[in-house]
Amino acid sequence: MSPPERSSSFRSSFQFKLFSIFSLLTFLIACTLCFLYIVSVIQEKRLAANEQLKLRTEQLGESARLPLYAGNRDLLRQLAERAAQAPEISAVVINDPDGKLLAFVGSPDDSKSIGLISQTVEVFSNPLTYSVDSSFTGGHEASRTKIGTVRIVRGTADLSAAVRNVIIFSVSISFLFWLTVSLFCHIVLRQVTGSFNALMKGIEAVHNGDFTSRINIVTNDEPGRAAVAVNNLATELQQRSEENSRLQEERLNLERQMLQTQKLESLGVMAGGIAHDFNNLLQSILGNIELASMGLAPSSKSQKYLANALNSGRHAAHLTSLMLTYVGVGFITKEEVNLNHLVMDNTEMLNTVVLAGASMKLSLSPELPTILACEAQIQQVVMNLITNAAESIEEQPGIIKLTTGIQDCDQTFLASSLLEEKPLPGRFAYLEVSDNGCGMSKETIKLIFDPFFTTKFTGRGLGMSAVMGIMRTHRGALFVESKPGKGTTFRALFPVSESSLPATDQEQVTSASVIDTMPLTTHSGLALVVDDEKSVLKVCTKMVKLCGFRVITAHDGVDAVAKFREHSDDIAVVLMDLTMPNMDGIAAMNEIYNIRPDTKVILASGFNEEELGGRTTTGQAPSGLIRKPYSMNLLEAELSRVMQQAE
Amino acid sequence: MRYLVSLILALATLLPSLAQAYDVLVLQSRRDQAYDEVLKGFRADSAVSRRVIVLSDYAEVDIVRIVREDRPTLILAVGDAALTVARKVPQTPVVTVMSLGIHGRKALHPNLTGIGMFVHPERSIRMFQAMKTRRVGVIYNPARSGWYLHLARKAAEATGIELVTREISEPRETIERLSTLDRKVDALWMLPDSTAVTRETTEAYFRFGQDQAIPVVSFAGNYLGLGAAVVLEIDRISLGRQASAMVSAILNGDPIGSIPLAFPKNIIPRSNPVVLKRLGQSVEGDGF
Ligand SMILES: Nc1ncnc2c1ncn2[C@@H]1O[C@H](COP(=O)(O)OP(=O)(O)OP(=O)(O)O)[C@@H](O)[C@H]1O
């Protein structure tokens, strides 16, 4: 606050108003008292002077009686002169009863005529004395004879001086009194208004948005109570603003999460679409290669090339499934997995990743509980983490440590997980990979999960995205500790499985790498094969025929239902693509079940089973499921399983 | 019938006069303790019948009618006012007391006698002797007190006392004349002279006495309080008796013209011991 502002705010303050009222009041009182005192003193002085003058005049009258009577001017003059010697006497006048002047002493100048006071006394015969007559008879005499008059005039200079002194004295006393009272008032008022000022300061602070300041409460008076109220208000406002900022943060978090989810979703849709088409194409490619290889003699030289093509095709299929995994919509099957076993089983493979100059250390906690997970994906997590760790080591002798263990986590700990979705608190089995490599800056850590983010020349930037996708599918948590130049530690936590459920049906996507045996044509009957892709339909038809079925085909759901109606009694099994135009596999399957509920329907899909499971909840479940691209063997096994179910 | 009428008239006129018949008409100037004392002395020694009229009780007293109707043999006038009234009936003899103007009137009125207010000069001189004073100052109006001074001077000469006199004709002169006595007298003698002693001048005597440190001898007890050393006071009861004797003599047939004015017989000397002591004065012998 600038000085003029402060003074103006002080002038409008309660304290100043009260103070000015009080001091004005005391000033008026002091003035009035002072004035009254001065007036009374002046009157008193004047009265005293008059009285004194009267006494003096009377005394002169007494002593002048005889010479007055005798008309002795000389003596009267002497008397008058003597009387005039007294201070301040300006004139002494003695007259005979007829008014004739007998004696006059004094200055004739009228300069002092202002403020003169005079006393005139008539001189009578002495009442105590007797005439001859009265002396003989008891001395009683009523009449008095006037002998003359005596008049003394007196100046008032001494009175004025005295009055001046009194004025100076009383004015200074009043002034002192006023000063004292004002000072006292000031002190008292400052104390009294202190609480008001504190209150005002507090209110201003709250008004300016400082909710943390509290008014210091000293008194229990009204302002004190108001201060308590203001403090409470401030507390409430503080709580509210904190709540607001918390809500804001939550909202931001949600928004961020939603963005992430949307991103992943759209990525998922894209990846799903690509994967579907890829799988169809691969089904056609792989199916044809398999058929071609079947058609060739095993000793044929071409057989080796076909096997290569088949391998590459399967690799592509694997990549496709990985792509789905990246975005968390992978085609997975969960089973009881022991992280220790998993690491032990893959040490060889892991060691191939670790380059020369670096060494890997294992530190596995014994009695590690199992987790419910897809083993292949967990393997991938380990692989990716180890790969990154190995790649972070540049020149120094690198050490990569792989640790497993158990950890009990509460919510606050889990809140710092790198994943958007936090798992429920509980017991976790963890897998930790730490290196002494280049490390990461905070900015880098923020970006590592972005698909295609990489700092490496040869990197694809998909490794950590996949790890995140897998951790998401397993409802796990991921923590990182890293500083540039100080190495990195990733720790992946998986919730410990409650029970050791027996492993469900296993689909070994990557297991078959070579075509082992030729299918046995043990089946007979009519099969309806439905697919909208002509190439796929052709290959599938051939494959089903090889399994021993007679085949009729349909190119979409509507066609399939019509064909089924035609041959409903003859059709033993329906192999139907899930995603088709006009009517999709599920709807067509439901129609077919309506026509004949005991029909065997195998749905083939480029997507995963979970999606399918979600879409068939309303009606009857399909008899079997097969994932594209499927091999001859897989198809045969599924057909056999379904046909056995029927018996 | 005529006889009866004349009888009734005779009774009507005679009876009251018989009932009221008295010898002495007492005229008292006013009701005053001093006058009462004088009358008390007067009554004590005489069995004469009398009527007392206090003049101040009436607005006006028709003395001529009273005298005509009552036919008193004698009038006793007490005080100057009473004397003045009594002089309105010149044919009736008047004895007067407590009157200052008596000496002046005696010459004009042959059937007037009485007792004056002056102390016998010899008595006064004797007092000055007792006080051992040589020079005595006196202020007087010759018109009023000349006769007394004449007697006094004679008495003084006989004893060797010198009277230093100053004459005045009006009161104002008193103060001035007094000052001329400065250091010329051993005592001051106040006379009952109403020109020399007035209310205004009384003070001057005592102031003079005080200034000169000399005793003031006066004539009335009042003055003791004002500073007189000694007073020669008239015994008023005795004065009444003296008057009573005078009245009896006249009633017994002595012609009034043969009875001269008298001095009061009994004088009571009184002194102010404090003043005497201050002055270092004593009164010896037959002073008192
Ligand atoms: N252990 C680590 N030490 C240092 N930096 C790491 C570590 N792990 C990951 N990173 C950083 O995170 C980035 C992303 O890793 P991510 O695995 O997703 O992709 P990439 O390794 O670059 O390529 P690729 O797809 O071949 O794995 C890396 O480029 C690297 O900068």
Ligand SMILES: [Mg+2]
């Ligand atoms: Mg990588």
